[in-house]
Amino acid sequence: MPILPILHYPDPRLRRVCVAVERFDDALRELIASMAETMYDAPGVGLAAPQVGEAIRLLVYDPRRDDDDGDDGDDDDAVEPPRAVINPEILQREGSVVGEEGCLSVPHFYGDVARAARIVVRFQDGEGTVHEEAHEGLTARILQHEIDHLDGVVFLDRMSALKRDILKRKIKKAAKAGEYTLTA
Numbered sequence: 001m002p003i004l005p006i007l008h009y010p011d012p013r014l015r016r017v018c019v020a021v022e023r024f025d026d027a028l029r030e031l032i033a034s035m036a037e038t039m040y041d042a043p044g045v046g047l048a049a050p051q052v053g054e055a056i057r058l059l060v061y062d063p064r065r066d067d068d069d070g071d072d073g074d075d076d077d078a079v080e081p082p083r084a085v086i087n088p089e090i091l092q093r094e095g096s097v098v099g100e101e102g103c104l105s106v107p108h109f110y111g112d113v114a115r116a117a118r119i120v121v122r123f124q125d126g127e128g129t130v131h132e133e134a135h136e137g138l139t140a141r142i143l144q145h146e147i148d149h150l151d152g153v154v155f156l157d158r159m160s161a162l163k164r165d166i167l168k169r170k171i172k173k174a175a176k177a178g179e180y181t182l183t184a
């Protein structure tokens with residue numbers, strides 16, 4: 001599977017509101033496999049389809065990072081493949097927790113973002129089967145971050161205005177200095 005180029009902020013394609021996936025076919029499963037490989041290669045813990053230029057409601061994430069919810073202590077967590085989450089819908093949000101986030105589309109920059117501490121999410125897998133799951137900890141954060149991408153939202157948008165402006169200035173400066181790559 002090919003490694004896909006990742007779009008970098010402020011690429012306007014990251015601002016599109018993505019459309020629902022309707023066909024659960026081999027082409028979709030190939031895209032999922034390529035996205036998973038791209039995510040691990042980066043390396044990252046989550047990747048949304050718009051980040052690789054596909055404006056559809058699909059994301060992949062690394063469940064091995066899921067060390068703070070539902071871990072049964074078995075080592076089989078370590079071999080679980082990346083998971084595809086399609087047409088996700090957050091049904092419930094509870095609590096709030098601030099944590100540092102980064103993004104493969106904003107490489108080398110990080111910022112604090114408040115997210116719901118616990119979520120219930122309904123989604124489809126690569127076969128179209130519907131799942132409903134509760135998540136907390138890092139997985140809840142990853143899912144909220146990646147689902148935001150499907151609506152054209154990046155984590156910078158969720159930061160305080162002051163911290164966001166500082167980070168945007170730093171990115172501009174880094175881009176000018178050739179230390180931050182803009183997508184063509």
Ligand code: NI
Pocket residue numbers: 102103104105145146149
């Ligand atoms: Ni991201």
